[in-house]
Amino acid sequence: MKAIDMQDYTYALPPERIAHHPLQQRDQSKLLLYRGGSIQHEAFASLSDYLPANTSLFFNDTKVIPARLHFTKDTGATIEVFLLQPMAPSPLIAEAMTAQGSSTWKCTIGNLKKWAEGSVLEKDVQGVPLRARLLDRTEGLVAFEWAAPYAFAEIIQRSGETPLPPYLKRAAEAADRDRYQTVYAHHEGAVAAPTAGLHFTPTVLEALHVKGIQTDFLTLHVSAGTFQPVKVQHAADHTMHTEQVLVARRNLENLLKPGRFIVPVGTTSMRTLESLYWYGVRLMADANTPFVITQHDPYQDYASLPSTVEALERVLARMDALQTDMLAGNTSIYIMPGYTFRVCKGLVTNFHQPASTLILLVAALVGDDWRRIYEEALGNGYRFLSYGDSSLLLP
Template sequence: MTDPRLISIEAFDYPLPDGLIARHPLAVRDTCRLLVRHGDGSLEERVFADIAQLLSSDDMLVMNNTKVINARLRFRKGGGDQGARIEVFCLEPVAPADYERSFASRIGCSWRCFVGNSKKWKEGSVTMNVDVAGEGTVVLTARRLRHEGASSVIGFEWDNDSVTFSQIIEAAGELPIPPYLNRDTEESDLTDYQTVYSRIQGSVAAPTAGLHFTPALFESLRQRGVELRELTLHVGAGTFQPVKSETIGGHPMHSEFISVGIGLIEELARTDRRVVAVGTTSVRTLESLYWLGVRASRGESLDELPQWYPYDGHPTAMSRNEAMGCLLDRLRKDGSDVLTADTRIIIAPGYRYRVVDAMVTNFHQPKSTLLLLVSAFTGGDWRRMYDLAMEREFRFLSYGDACLLL
């Protein structure tokens, strides 16, 4: 395996015309265009709904069921309408650290957050009145507990213990659409920027390849005999961060929380089906499972998968089924039916895929880690695909068109 640390990020730059960035999705999700890259490298243009014809009963389609939360909270210093605006962007829970317990909290919680206009909030607390359906007006208070690099740990409290934090952010927060859309969140985004199968709260960005699927398309896939499976990766704000270092080795990969039920791991341990991942988040989770299986075989911790673990000389002869078997053994020994971990894995040219055989993905930003992942899968053939997509005026980024990489 080639060590990607010395790869120049300039090799993954391309001129993306502003006019090709999709500001809004199409009215019907599965009518977008689909660029298919076949196993022999040939390219074909289809419509996304055709994916039901391109997959078969030999395939397992794996999707990320995360749900985007209303992560952006806008406070006013002093509580009124005239004070300085303080924006608190929730990233991940700190106490309780478990997403489910934090959302269910009725006595307060703390989150790692980005703080906008931070200079105007040096001490004390900020508050806002929140109208919660069925509960009336609740006063939400935020206090900065400590700085942690570019982020801060913010403690939240509210004055009604019959209200959960989930209800608070649902009522008070704003859905955070991608910054490159250069517009405010609109009412339509509340639906458009969620997959039809989203259900586990925690992401601050959507797994956008999944936005193209519809209930009717899923029914077509079931009729084809395609197995549909779910996992969870909560997408962090780091997904939008371009690589700013000259080489990939200088880029600190962001950590993201994954949760996978033991049933899916059991299937992966015994199946010979082709695994088709919906989106780079599903890709990242599935490939992380392999390396967590390697860690399990070595008696190592499964709490976190380090960024460079696949490239650091660890044994790689293990098959997908064997790695999943080792992971199963550890989970059963620990008496757990769900694997939870933080993954920092970076998938870049030189990486050999262990679990994913095909993927559905959108067109990504220049110099992004997502583009590195696509390049690794296509053997460096991404530029030919992107050149064709720009020539034919495909729509790019979160609300844009899709690719099927076989």
């Protein structure tokens, strides 16, 4: 693994360039087109014009949950509970969302000093009492209880707030419930939006279809770790966050179609697709290994590595062995300069925070041109971060 100094991957982002609200229309965003080293400034609505005809676009269809819950104590103190990951009755987000009656989550807790371990907070959720018991202050474990037959997903839809990124520095508004969500969001479980997808509208999707561009959907439940700053000087010393992924047999079959130009929509889709290759590598060493990808997997000293087709076929074989059409797993894949892409040929993505793991991912794809791309965006009025403009990177 090459030595990477995070100071080489920072840039000056003026606060006024951060988009604090979305544009009135999703697809009116700007599109910076980087193709073979050249840069053009286009409109996102025309995305289909710039993709090769044999492109397969892969979208992340995770759905943002209202993960921010507020409770008021008898003293008047407000406690904020931010859902991070489920612990019981299942660590699988899909199962936790359908849980009835009770569910335990790992959370971050605002005003923790005012909440004694073991004590219960209660709030009325449209006539349904919701109780929260603090099980472990250190781990942030909170047990929720409510009257069945409501699923936990319904409880938080009624009572929670949209978890906006911390850098927006504003409270969630009613419009965010819709706008901080892709139009194709399906599987509930993310606490942050896969923001590259926020620009897509039915009109843009139809234009892709008319051109014959294949579209497919997989799932990575974006965690709060996506905003975790890199606090170390050397990129290799950073601990990458873990996120749950769901991959369908259909995804593998589409990836294995010959002659396809694979472009993920967003860094989360890219990390999911590349994780599939490394899971195939793991399966070739152990046919029963679970779908767990660590940040170190791509950087081991392998004597040899399989082709992309061989690795993906091995994942399909694992599905056959398990007699399933859907695989759930966890990935902490860390894509940084020096990484060799095994599946993806390009990327649709927004403009990211300085010195972040997302900048490292972009630099892994386009090399040192990442800085030129960002300078062009800053010099041409692009809006940055989650509600900002888009880019299509085709190195």
